[in-house]
Amino acid sequence: MSVAALCPCGSGRRYAACCGTVHSGARPARTAEILMRSRYSAYVLRLEAYLLHTWHPATRPERLDLQDDPARWLGLTVRSTRAGGPQDDTGEVSFTARYRVDGESFRLDEDSRFVRLDGSWVYLDGEGGTGAR
Structure with missing residues (x-):
C-alpha cells in the first residue's frame, strides 16, 4: 500500500501515520479500538502474521x-466502544465492516472483546454475524 494512501480503517489519516505504524511495530496499539482498526486494515491488506500475532493464544x-x-x-464503521483505554485491561468494540464477494x-x-496480554492489546473473541446488505 502506498504510504500516501488513506488508511483502510476509515480514520481519514494516511496509512503510514495510522495503522501502518502499528503494523510495522513502530507504535503499539494504545487502545482496543486502535487494535481493532489495525486488524480490520490487516484483513484488507491480507497481513496474516499480524492478525495471528494480535489474536489471544486461547x-x-x-x-x-x-x-x-x-x-x-469496502469500509469500517465503529459503532461503539466500552473501556479499552490506555489504563484498562479489557475492552469492547462494536463495529460494522462492509465487504463484497x-x-x-x-x-x-x-x-x-479485547484484553491486555503481557502489556499489549489482543483480540479475544467476538459475537455477531454476517448478512447480505
Missing part, C-alpha cells in the same frame, strides 16, 4: 488463509 486459529479469500473489504455485498456486525 482463541487464535492455527493459521489463516487470506491469500485465497475472495472478500473485498463475487459482486454481492455483505456486512459483518460484531461486538469484539
Whole structure:
C-alpha cells in the first residue's frame, strides 16, 4: 500500500501515520479500538502474521488463509466502544465492516472483546454475524 494512501480503517489519516505504524511495530496499539482498526486494515491488506500475532493464544486459529479469500473489504464503521483505554485491561468494540464477494455485498456486525496480554492489546473473541446488505 502506498504510504500516501488513506488508511483502510476509515480514520481519514494516511496509512503510514495510522495503522501502518502499528503494523510495522513502530507504535503499539494504545487502545482496543486502535487494535481493532489495525486488524480490520490487516484483513484488507491480507497481513496474516499480524492478525495471528494480535489474536489471544486461547482463541487464535492455527493459521489463516487470506491469500485465497475472495472478500473485498469496502469500509469500517465503529459503532461503539466500552473501556479499552490506555489504563484498562479489557475492552469492547462494536463495529460494522462492509465487504463484497463475487459482486454481492455483505456486512459483518460484531461486538469484539479485547484484553491486555503481557502489556499489549489482543483480540479475544467476538459475537455477531454476517448478512447480505
